[in-house]
Amino acid sequence: IKHPLQNKWALWFFKNDRTKEWTANLKLVTSFDTVEDFWALYNHVQKASKLPSGCDYSLFKDGIQPMWEDAQNKDGGRWLINLNKQQRHSDLDNFWLETLLCLIGESFEEFSDDVNGAVVNVRNKGDKLSLWTRDATRPDAIMKIGKKLKDSLKIPIKIAIGFQAHTDTMTKTGSTARDRFRV
Numbered sequence: 001i002k003h004p005l006q007n008k009w010a011l012w013f014f015k016n017d018r019t020k021e022w023t024a025n026l027k028l029v030t031s032f033d034t035v036e037d038f039w040a041l042y043n044h045v046q047k048a049s050k051l052p053s054g055c056d057y058s059l060f061k062d063g064i065q066p067m068w069e070d071a072q073n074k075d076g077g078r079w080l081i082n083l084n085k086q087q088r089h090s091d092l093d094n095f096w097l098e099t100l101l102c103l104i105g106e107s108f109e110e111f112s113d114d115v116n117g118a119v120v121n122v123r124n125k126g127d128k129l130s131l132w133t134r135d136a137t138r139p140d141a142i143m144k145i146g147k148k149l150k151d152s153l154k155i156p157i158k159i160a161i162g163f164q165a166h167t168d169t170m171t172k173t174g175s176t177a178r179d180r181f182r183v
């Protein structure tokens with residue numbers, strides 16, 4: 001028999017078609033709840049580093065849509081990791097796989113229930129990887145999750161990553177919303 005995961009997860013794909021509105025470009029690929037089905041899917045789809053610019057992958061718990069407006073995301077936020085252009089070759093795919101394994105492996109332990117999913121944005125200006133949590137007012141959960149993510153991706157201590165509330169990101173004017181937390 002297959003090895004069951006603690007949660008059921010859904011992989012979403014976003015392809016930037018400027019003639020359509022944002023939500024129309026977001027498609028559910030499939031969901032899975034066993035280790036074997038995760039690997040079958042992971043080995044089947046294109047690597048993030050090979051996607052055209054403007055595309056995203058999202059992996060979210062089944063029932064949560066990878067958008068701010070979802071009831072389970074609206075009060076939350078994201079740990080955001082900005083990659084430089086060289087990192088598309090050196091780190092992007094490893095970081096994304098490591099993040100996927102943290103999600104399906106419930107690596108955030110007692111705070112795994114705060115984790116809703118993760119997004120990788122493939123962009124010419126620099127790729128981004130983010131981990132979305134459900135409540136931006138839970139510093140203990142958010143800080144533990146951020147530290148664990150940073151450790152798992154082996155991001156150097158001196159490189160700071162920030163957590164932004166989705167309400168700030170939605171209404172931001174500049175490039176990135178303000179950090180509520182930093183590790």
Ligand SMILES: CN(C)c1nc(=O)c2c([nH]1)N([C@@H]1O[C@H](COP(=O)(O)OP(=O)(O)O)[C@@H](O)[C@H]1O)CN2C
Pocket residue numbers: 022023066067068069121123
């Ligand atoms: C329901 N709804 C419309 C809606 N709901 C959403 O949840 C949501 C959006 N819209 N997003 C739209 O994409 C633009 C690029 O964001 P980006 O994160 O791809 O980053 P870049 O600017 O392409 O680097 C955002 O500015 C926003 O327009 C992004 N987003 C998450």
